[in-house]
Amino acid sequence: xxxxxxxxxxxxxxxxxxxxxxxxxxxxxxxxxxxxxxxxxxxxxxxxxxxxxxxxxxxxxxxxxxxxxxxxxxxxxxxxxxxxxxxxxxxxxxxxxxxxxxxxxxx
Amino acid sequence: xxxxxxxxxxxxxxxxxxxxxxxxxxxxxxxxxxxxxxxxxxxxxxxxxxxxxxxxxxxxxxxxxxxxxxxxxxxxxxxxxxxxxxxxxxxxxxxxxxxxxxxxxxxxxxxxxxxxxxxxx
Numbered sequence: 001x002x003x004x005x006x007x008x009x010x011x012x013x014x015x016x017x018x019x020x021x022x023x024x025x026x027x028x029x030x031x032x033x034x035x036x037x038x039x040x041x042x043x044x045x046x047x048x049x050x051x052x053x054x055x056x057x058x059x060x061x062x063x064x065x066x067x068x069x070x071x072x073x074x075x076x077x078x079x080x081x082x083x084x085x086x087x088x089x090x091x092x093x094x095x096x097x098x099x100x101x102x103x104x105x106x107x
Numbered sequence: 108x109x110x111x112x113x114x115x116x117x118x119x120x121x122x123x124x125x126x127x128x129x130x131x132x133x134x135x136x137x138x139x140x141x142x143x144x145x146x147x148x149x150x151x152x153x154x155x156x157x158x159x160x161x162x163x164x165x166x167x168x169x170x171x172x173x174x175x176x177x178x179x180x181x182x183x184x185x186x187x188x189x190x191x192x193x194x195x196x197x198x199x200x201x202x203x204x205x206x207x208x209x210x211x212x213x214x215x216x217x218x219x220x221x222x223x224x225x226x227x228x
Contacts, residue, residue, distance in 0.1 A: 030211075030212075031211045031212050032211075032212040032213060033212060034212065034213070034214040034215070036215075043202055043217075043218035043219065043220055043221050044152065044202075044215075044218055045218075046214055046215065046216040046217075049207075049209075049211075049212050049213075049214035049216075050209060050210075050211030050212035050214075051211065051212065053211065053212075055214075055216065087151065087152055089152070089214075089215070091206075091208070091212055091213035091214065092212075094166060094168075095154045095168045095169075096142070096154045096213075097154060098144075098151055098152040098153070098154065099151075100151050101151050101152075
């Protein structure tokens with residue numbers, strides 16, 4: 001199975017800050033990487049697919065990059081509604097594993 | 108709009124089975140695979156498997172291979188996930204999600220609202 005390692009596991013930041021989350025795959029997955037945002041009591045919401053393609057309707061302050069084993073999700077200017085948990089997921093091979101999540105909290 | 112609506116919360120005893128439904132609308136049901144993911148309280152996301160609504164074929168994560176069955180009823184555009192021989196640590200929110208893909212990757216969107224399954228004696 002491909003292991004997905006996210007870091008950090010949590011980050012405290014202020015409104016307006018730039019936040020970067022990384023995701024490392026245990027083997028190459030090309031660009032078969034998606035990012036999701038999850039708020040308490042809600043289902044995950046797709047942000048980015050294909051490593052860098054912004055899902056329709058998602059604010060442009062979110063961006064993704066990477067290929068192979070190393071990926072990043074960047075929030076360019078953190079907004080109050082962005083405080084949530086973020087997960088990466090590989091869909092290159094089965095099982096479609098998820099990273100452990102990164103909690104973005106208010107500083 | 109594309110929507111997945113799941114059945115309501117369940118409480119089951121250890122050793123019992125649970126069957127969760129996922130009603131799809133807003134797209135051609137047989138055109139897209141449906142995946143199932145679970146999330147234990149306060150924990151991360153765990154992929155369980157997929158079903159091809161067109162053929163009825165399914166593939167399961169090895170961890171659940173012996174206990175899970177995914178089926179569908181195309182007449183009512185609904186997929187089902189049945190988990191048997193429930194254990195306390197099967198307590199989780201279970202999600203269905205529609206699979207999409209292009210040349211660069213695959214992704215889950217949308218997700219159902221989730222179904223809480225509580226295993227309690």
